[in-house]
Amino acid sequence: MKKEYIYKRFERFWHWSQASLIMFLSLTGFEVHDSIHVFGFEKAVMYHRIAAYLLLALIVFAIFWHFTTGEWKQYIPSFKNLKAQIRYYTVGIFNKEGHPTRKTALQKLNPLQVLTYLSFKIVLIPLVVITGVLYMLHKQVDANSMVIIGKIPLDVIAIGHTFGAFMLITFLIVHVYMTTTGRTLTSNIKAMITGYEELEDVDEPETDKKVKKEKDSIAA
Ligand code: HEM
Numbered sequence: 001m002k003k004e005y006i007y008k009r010f011e012r013f014w015h016w017s018q019a020s021l022i023m024f025l026s027l028t029g030f031e032v033h034d035s036i037h038v039f040g041f042e043k044a045v046m047y048h049r050i051a052a053y054l055l056l057a058l059i060v061f062a063i064f065w066h067f068t069t070g071e072w073k074q075y076i077p078s079f080k081n082l083k084a085q086i087r088y089y090t091v092g093i094f095n096k097e098g099h100p101t102r103k104t105a106l107q108k109l110n111p112l113q114v115l116t117y118l119s120f121k122i123v124l125i126p127l128v129v130i131t132g133v134l135y136m137l138h139k140q141v142d143a144n145s146m147v148i149i150g151k152i153p154l155d156v157i158a159i160g161h162t163f164g165a166f167m168l169i170t171f172l173i174v175h176v177y178m179t180t181t182g183r184t185l186t187s188n189i190k191a192m193i194t195g196y197e198e199l200e201d202v203d204e205p206e207t208d209k210k211v212k213k214e215k216d217s218i219a220a
Contacts, residue, residue, distance in 0.1 A: 002201040006108050006191055011071070014062045015192055021055045022168055029165055052132055059129065074109055075118045082111040093181060103199055120171060128164035131157050 007015070028051065030036050031044035039047060066072040084100035089112070092100070101110040109117065134157045137149045182188035183198065191197035 001198045003196050004105055004199050005195055006103070006105050006197045006199075007195045008069075009195065010061075010065050012192055012195060014058060014065065017058055018055070018062070019172075021051050021058065022172065024051050025055065026165060026169055029162075033162060049136070052136070056129065056133075059125070074107070075114055075121065077114050077118060078111050080111065082115075085110050085112040089181070103197070116171075124164065124167055124171065128161060128168060131161035131164060135161055 025048060027036070027038060028044045028048035031038055031041065032048055034041075038044070081101050088097065088100050092098075099110075101107075103110075134149055134152060135154075138152075138154050138157060140149075179188040179192075180186075182191075187197060
């Protein structure tokens with residue numbers, strides 16, 4: 001085994017702040033929805049809005065980071081090994097078989113994770129964010145006292161937003177389960193805290209070594 005630097009500092013900060021904000025937005029959102037009672041309606045509305053602005057700001061920084069570092073390339077989907085990965089999660093894992101794909105700093109996601117996280121980034125998050133922003137702007141009036149987004153019925157926006165919220169919570173539960181399927185129960189979570197993960201020491205091609213060395217020196 002060897003220790004590899006997989007998750008960079010901003011990536012870890014973004015991951016944990018996004019997770020915390022989504023959990024807090026679920027808590028306050030479902031209070032607005034009248035499913036739970038923690039802060040009281042008025043405060044829940046206020047906290048939900050503040051957390052929503054923080055999430056929007058975080059998303060802007062995360063998009064910038066993905067494109068400036070080239071990390072977006074990690075999310076290019078590939079069907080190679082996809083079947084093997086699905087078979088692993090549904091059958092192999094229960095027979096204690098080994099992982100069909102190998103994690104490296106240059107390819108940290110397996111093909112199933114790529115598809116899941118890509119859908120999270122380009123479908124699920126935009127659904128919740130866009131409906132959330134429409135929800136916010138719905139009641140706002142412009143200088144001429146005209147309702148800005150009055151054409152879309154509020155209940156359509158609310159249903160879209162609540163559906164997205166349920167999907168996000170489902171994602172979160174599955175995601176937490178999946179984190180336990182690494183080398184040990186907690187190895188994936190530890191890696192997202194420290195950045196480092198113990199990985200199988202398989203000889204890498206010289207080109208991979210060179211690129212990794214360059215990446216490490218940029219990260220340092
Ligand atoms: C940038 C992201 C988001 C924005 C702009 C946003 C905005 C809003 C707004 C404006 C409301 C109506 C209450 C109010 O007037 O403040 C609302 C309600 C709600 N939000 Fe969000 N939200 C966002 C993210 C989330 C997330 C991540 C979740 C949960 C995973 C969530 C769950 C809910 C729920 C369940 C409601 C109640 C819907 C209803 O009963 O009509 N929101 N949101």
